[in-house]
Amino acid sequence: MEPRTALVIGNGAYGDAPLRNPVNDARDMAAKLRELGFQVIERLDADRQTMRQALREFEQQLRQQRGVGLFYYAGHGVQLKGQNYLIPIGVDIRQEFEIPDEGVDADAVLRAMESAGNGLNIVILDACRNNPFARSLGSRGLARMDGPVGTFIAYATAPGSISKDGTGRNSPYTQNLLAAMSTPGLSLEQVFKQVLVGVERETGGSQVPWVASSLRGEFYFLPPAPAAAPAGPLAGPVPATPPAAPSVSPARPSAGEPPPTNAREPAESLEPDMVATGDAGFSIGRREISLEAYRRFAEANGRVAPEPEPGAGHDSPARVTWREAVDYAAWLARQTGRAYRLPTEAEWEYAARAGLGTYDPDGQNREWTCSEYRAEYEGQEQRCATRLPEAAAIRSGNGRAGADPLSEDLSFRLAREP
DSSP: OOOEEEEEEEOOOOSSSOOSSHHHHHHHHHHHHHHTTOEEEEEESOOHHHHHHHHHHHHHHHHHHOSEEEEEEESOEEEETTEEEEOOTTOOOOSGGGHHHHSEETHHHHHHHHHHTOSEEEEEEEOOBOOHHHHHSSBSSOOOOOOOTTEEEEESSOTTOOBOOOSSSSOHHHHHHHHHHTSTTOBHHHHHHHHHHHHHHHTTTSOOOEEEEOOSSOOBSSOOOOOOOOOOTTOOOOOOOOOOOOSSOOOOOOTTOOOOOOOOOOHHHHOOOEEEOGGGOOEEESSOOBHHHHHHHHHHTTOOOOOOOTTOOTTSBOOBOHHHHHHHHHHHHHHHSSOEEOOOHHHHHHHHHTTOSOOOTTSOSOEEEEEEOOSSOSSGGGSOOSSOOSSEEEEETTEEEEEOTTOOOBBOOOEEOO
């Protein structure tokens, strides 16, 4: 399968005219995309700095992975003089001239995708919801955008119109989109035709989704199901077939690397060696995730695994970025059906002090945790960060520190909930 990378943002906690569904929409979309093999960057109720940082991370991952890029946004959006702006949380917009400074230019998403140089880009904007900005500032709905060749742009409604937030868990648009994406054998265009029919029916024709496309080939969220084997006395279950690659520019595999596959491996072959913490209510890896274990994840998701350091073997720790460690944990959880994640800083310290597992006594191996780093303990050490932190907490035999989550020289072990 081609590498698949997505940035999903849902903004609802606005000071003026908050929206009920965008966070639900973004969470459900992120979960669905992960099921479909996407590496997902997820941000909820993001301010402008968080949105810009996420877009920068998205471009970096696209540049590294290539393949398919997808951007999904749910929340307020506004058009000003033919230009579209996505509205972050915490803005203070009182005059029209402030919109470019306070909002995030939607064209920046297209520029980031074009800069990364990947072959197929999908932009989904559920961002035309009726909002307070459009009453006194800008224009109604969003304007049409034109992307480079290989870009598919989907709007929740036609240019210049507004869409509905919905009365259930999801907006009508995202609800129908989630259902269509789960249907095997639908091309990208067919998915959004199905969405159009569903949304138009549910809204009585008051909302009609719209798309702009310059695709050259076909893309499937879920490829057509393989033909069933003929029935017979010795016929057994048909083995799962890895999804077919979309017709886009080929990824750049490493020399000698076998073709990637998303086939599920036996859970017992993936489970790390864990040790229980008793009354603390979690288990933790006896040692760090090895290069060999990380290689399986990389091959299954079309990524490039780090090379062993001089003199190190494939059983040595994998040294990766914080996001790659988080993605590995999420992938392992999907493969095994168990709740794997990075340990919190407090859990790592508890296990190390109790001697639960193998830790580097000299402190040379620095390990990721899922916690945000702050110089003073303020409770964040006991929980996982919900978005990419500016500094992630790391632990070693020499104590604690913070590290840029894009650093590539740290190892990690996993925690598992009961």
